Amino acid sequence: MSSEGTPEPRISVRREPPRFRPVVVRSVEQLSPRMRRIVLGGPELEGFEVDQPAASVRLLLPPPGEDAIVLPEWDGNQFKLPSGERAPIRTFTPRHLDTERLELTLDIVVHGGGVASEWARSAEHGAEAAVSGPGRGYEVDATASAHLLAGDETAIPAISQLLERLPPETAVQVHLEIVDPRARLELPSHPKAEVAWHELPRGSRPGDALVAAVEAVEEIPGAAWVAGEAASVQRIRKHLFDARGMARSAATVRGYWKMGRSAT
Ligand SMILES: Cc1cc2nc3c(=O)[nH]c(=O)nc-3n(C[C@H](O)[C@H](O)[C@H](O)COP(=O)(O)OP(=O)(O)OC[C@H]3O[C@@H](n4cnc5c(N)ncnc54)[C@H](O)[C@@H]3O)c2cc1C
Numbered sequence: 001m002s003s004e005g006t007p008e009p010r011i012s013v014r015r016e017p018p019r020f021r022p023v024v025v026r027s028v029e030q031l032s033p034r035m036r037r038i039v040l041g042g043p044e045l046e047g048f049e050v051d052q053p054a055a056s057v058r059l060l061l062p063p064p065g066e067d068a069i070v071l072p073e074w075d076g077n078q079f080k081l082p083s084g085e086r087a088p089i090r091t092f093t094p095r096h097l098d099t100e101r102l103e104l105t106l107d108i109v110v111h112g113g114g115v116a117s118e119w120a121r122s123a124e125h126g127a128e129a130a131v132s133g134p135g136r137g138y139e140v141d142a143t144a145s146a147h148l149l150a151g152d153e154t155a156i157p158a159i160s161q162l163l164e165r166l167p168p169e170t171a172v173q174v175h176l177e178i179v180d181p182r183a184r185l186e187l188p189s190h191p192k193a194e195v196a197w198h199e200l201p202r203g204s205r206p207g208d209a210l211v212a213a214v215e216a217v218e219e220i221p222g223a224a225w226v227a228g229e230a231a232s233v234q235r236i237r238k239h240l241f242d243a244r245g246m247a248r249s250a251a252t253v254r255g256y257w258k259m260g261r262s263a264t
Helices: 115-122 153-165 208-215 230-243
Strands: 021-032 035-041 056-060 089-092 096-098 103-109 128-135 146-151 171-178 193-199 223-229 251-257
Touching (some): 021 103, 056 103, 089 115, 103 115, 146 153, 146 208, 153 171, 153 223, 153 251, 171 208, 223 230, 230 251
Parallel strands (some): 146 171
Antiparallel strands (some): 021 128, 035 103, 056 089, 096 103
């Protein structure tokens, strides 16, 4: 309360995320015309741990037009650069962590319209970045007899990890939406996985093909993991819960990006 007895405006303070660890690009590989594999490395990755599949890391990139990263300050709500601007930070799946070589692999979609996409398209050996995390991943329900995994291209890294982690006796239905047939990638093999790739017809909204694919699934399995464009996965969430009566605890549905909106 202020001295006059009126309540002070509430200032929300969020817990400061883990620190940023400076890294450099150790190698770059073009996995498909739509996806680049960037291996980041450096001594600052000592002690970095990722336990769960489909977890997340924050990738800090250099400010626009610059090559060197500037470590941001946490202002209680977000990371800001000394200039006062928001730091260029995006979220990715830690596809692989090599704790001996101190290397972290990210697979980044080159969609053509964002800071991270552009950075990944042109990143070269030695380019600077920083990573922070990890953020919570997916707790695999090893008791479910069957799984549904559905996502767009941004979910390919997470779905690949889930295929590596799901018990071999679990039936897995995988549905992936791609905007270009050349975006298809070889996924880790799983003895009971059935993988379907759905090409997004020109002029459709992102996620339309994925929504249709999930709606067409005859029998929804006991557990589901879904990620992709936010509005489309919201439609999938609604379908699973309302039309199929799936228990909320049985499905993890995550918006990975928002159509028409930059992530920061
Ligand atoms: C937990 C989590 C894990 C993720 N893992 C991965 C991953 O492993 N690999 C990966 O590539 N992405 C992943 N993403 C998604 C990624 O963070 C977003 O796509 C992010 O917006 C990319 O940043 P950008 O700077 O390229 O584009 P932004 O600056 O954020 O956006 C610029 C414009 O591009 C559009 N846009 C953003 N992403 C896409 C896209 N994929 N396709 C088409 N248009 C797009 C936006 O709508 C906006 O109009 C993940 C997101 C989350 C939350």
